[in-house]
Amino acid sequence: MHDPDPFVAKVPGIDYGILDSLLGYAVRRAQIRLYEDFIPSLAPWGITPPRFSAMVIVSRNPGLKLTQLARIMGIARSGSVSLVDAIEALGYIQRLPMPGDRRAFGLALTAKGEADLVAISAAVQAHDARMAQALTPEERTVLRGLLTRLSEAQP
Amino acid sequence: MHDPDPFVAKVPGIDYGILDSLLGYAVRRAQIRLYEDFIPSLAPWGITPPRFSAMVIVSRNPGLKLTQLARIMGIARSGSVSLVDAIEALGYIQRLPMPGDRRAFGLALTAKGEADLVAISAAVQAHDARMAQALTPEERTVLRGLLTRLSEAQP
DNA sequence: TATTGTTATACTCTATAACTATA
DNA sequence: TATAGTTATAGAGTATAACAATA
Structure with missing residues (x-):
């Protein structure tokens, strides 16, 4: 079965x-x-939601440290290590030495990563549009706004 | 650190x-x-979101089979086995023999499960209200409605 | 044959804690 | 002392595939 x-x-x-x-x-x-x-x-x-988020964020903010990526994504530092390891194994991301701090790495997409991110983003956008079909354009905007405020809730 | x-x-x-x-x-x-x-x-x-969902659903629909619970929760059958195992280990759920089908079990909360579910539900409701504070009552209703339609999206 | 529950196995995601090398 | 990255370890949660008992 x-x-x-x-x-x-x-x-x-x-x-x-x-x-x-x-x-x-x-x-x-x-x-x-x-x-x-x-x-x-x-x-x-081989892209999952957290991997996609990480690729987009690194692409738009090259030079981020793993610690910063972890904070942005709301995960532990150790989580950003395995996340970056996985994306690195796909050939999409690289750790570059940081001038002035030999402890840290600056993250950047590889050329292949930037190239494939175009197609990957298109696939994600198509997926998102397919799901959003259930709503009108106005409703989508309202929904995104309400979710954003919810995600900023201070208990 | x-x-x-x-x-x-x-x-x-x-x-x-x-x-x-x-x-x-x-x-x-x-x-x-x-x-x-x-x-x-x-x-x-020791309650997590899927455990809470399963407890509420079993409480309101006693006699469900594991297969049915899996379908309702959108997980595989093997997932419902480990989920029920975990809740059973907390002393909150039980598998009862099903008259007429010796393959299947009917799920039900234990007396302790029903009793603790009252306090657990109150804690969940308090949590939900705390998060929802970021929105007006009307906005909460709108948000729930839009999310429900999104979750029923047919690609 | 099909269904029910189960087990075996594996992978992703996440966490805590301790370690190292640098700062 | 503090920070950056890493490793070790663990636990959820999820999946696929195969199996025994039963229908």
């Missing part, structure tokens, strides 16, 4: 109780659905 | 490029922020 049918956010006949009233569960549902479409779309390059 | 400063969704001076225009990255940012507050809030019970 083979398992993974497409995700059904609300299975008919199932009582989701409190889950239906939580913002967090709504975010989780959307995340599951997005992930399900993202992975096969980017499989040709 | 110790790593995990609070997540900053948009670090000043950093160019996020295409990420700022993607719905998927907005969802990801919100998810990181929510997770960061969820985990310590529920640590006293």
Whole structure:
């Protein structure tokens, strides 16, 4: 037998109780659905969501240290090491010596990384547009704005 | 040294490029922020987001089979086995024999599971309300609605 | 044959803690 | 002392594939 049918956010006949009233569960549902479409779309390059984020951020901000990348992405320093290792194994990123600080490296995409990022970004954009089809352009803007404010919430 | 400063969704001076225009990255940012507050809030019970979802769903729909739980949660059958194992180890869930089908089990919370779920749900609700403070009640409703439609997107 | 639960296996992502080399 | 990167280790969470028992 083979398992993974497409995700059904609300299975008919199932009582989701409190889950239906939580913002967090709504975010989780959307995340599951997005992930399900993202992975096969980017499989040709071996790119996952965190790898894509890291590539874009390094591409637009060359010279970042691993510590800075970790902070920007909200992960631990050790996480940025394995993340960069994985992208390096794909031939997309490199650690360059930092003049003036022999402890640190400046991150940069390789030529291949910059080149493939064009196609990868197009695939991500196509994926995002496919998912966003469910909403009008105005709704997409509203949704992004509300999510951004939620992600800046101070408890 | 110790790593995990609070997540900053948009670090000043950093160019996020295409990420700022993607719905998927907005969802990801919100998810990181929510997770960061969820985990310590529920640590006293050893409850994580998927464990909470499973407990609520089983509580409201007793007698579900593991296969059904997997489908509802959008995970593989083998995932529902380890998920139920983990919740069982906390003393919160049980597999009951199903009359009429000796292959299957009907899932149900234990008495302790139902009792603790009350406090757990209160903690989750407090967490969710804390995060939702960033939005007006109307905005929360709009956000939940848009996310739900996104999670039902048909590519 | 098909389904149910399970196990085996593997990979990603994440964390904490300790180490090293530099600053 | 503090910082940058790294390693060791661990635990979730997820997946695929194969298996035994049962339908």
